[in-house]
Amino acid sequence: MSSSGSSSLESIEQEEFCVEARRNMPGWLGPFLKRTFFGSCLVHELQKNELNRYCITCDLALCRYCISSDKHNDHKLLKIYRHVYKDVVPLDEMEIHIDCSKIQPYKCNKKWVISLNPLPHCGSGSQIVGDATCYICKRRLNDPDQYRFCCIACKVEALSRKRNEARCALRAIKAFEAIQNGEIRRKRRRKGFPHRAPIQ
Numbered sequence: 001m002s003s004s005g006s007s008s009l010e011s012i013e014q015e016e017f018c019v020e021a022r023r024n025m026p027g028w029l030g031p032f033l034k035r036t037f038f039g040s041c042l043v044h045e046l047q048k049n050e051l052n053r054y055c056i057t058c059d060l061a062l063c064r065y066c067i068s069s070d071k072h073n074d075h076k077l078l079k080i081y082r083h084v085y086k087d088v089v090p091l092d093e094m095e096i097h098i099d100c101s102k103i104q105p106y107k108c109n110k111k112w113v114i115s116l117n118p119l120p121h122c123g124s125g126s127q128i129v130g131d132a133t134c135y136i137c138k139r140r141l142n143d144p145d146q147y148r149f150c151c152i153a154c155k156v157e158a159l160s161r162k163r164n165e166a167r168c169a170l171r172a173i174k175a176f177e178a179i180q181n182g183e184i185r186r187k188r189r190r191k192g193f194p195h196r197a198p199i200q
Contacts, residue, residue: 088113
């Protein structure tokens with residue numbers, strides 16, 4: 001295969017990766033990971049009014065009383081739990097919205113959950129050489145053969161880095177192709193012999 005043919009193939013593969021990364025990172029995911037949950041709802045000053053729901057449609061943290069109103073009946077909702085003082089979401093609920101493969105789940109109240117952001121480091125925090133860790137934050141993984149990330153945020157960060165690398169590679173490929181096409185056009189444009197000005 002020619003160099004232009006292989007670069008075109010690489011270009012297609014890089015574009016496909018960018019599309020796939022966008023599909024795995026919906027627009028609401030970034031704001032969701034930055035949200036603070038379990039504070040008190042300012043709208044409903046009642047008992048048990050902690051913000052432990054998330055409305056994907058409205059990008060809002062909600063309490064149980066917000067949910068009981070009719071405003072969010074047809075909206076996409078997530079239930080938020082606490083595990084080791086960190087916000088987690090049920091794995092089966094999150095799998096509906098994003099690809100959760102390679103994210104390590106945890107057992108919380110007999111339910112499999114995944115963490116929104118990195119959990120505290122295990123033990124003293126000192127790493128033994130050869131320990132398998134999260135690709136991004138270097139926290140220990142319980143099952144490194146099956147998982148690569150300790151939380152959703154780390155997988156999002158990894159996809160973001162790969163997408164940026166793919167974009168850079170795509171730009172380089174397109175620049176290379178543009179240079180090649182320019183050289184071909186220049187070579188084709190030169191026909192005949194150049195005419196010199198008459199000597200006076």
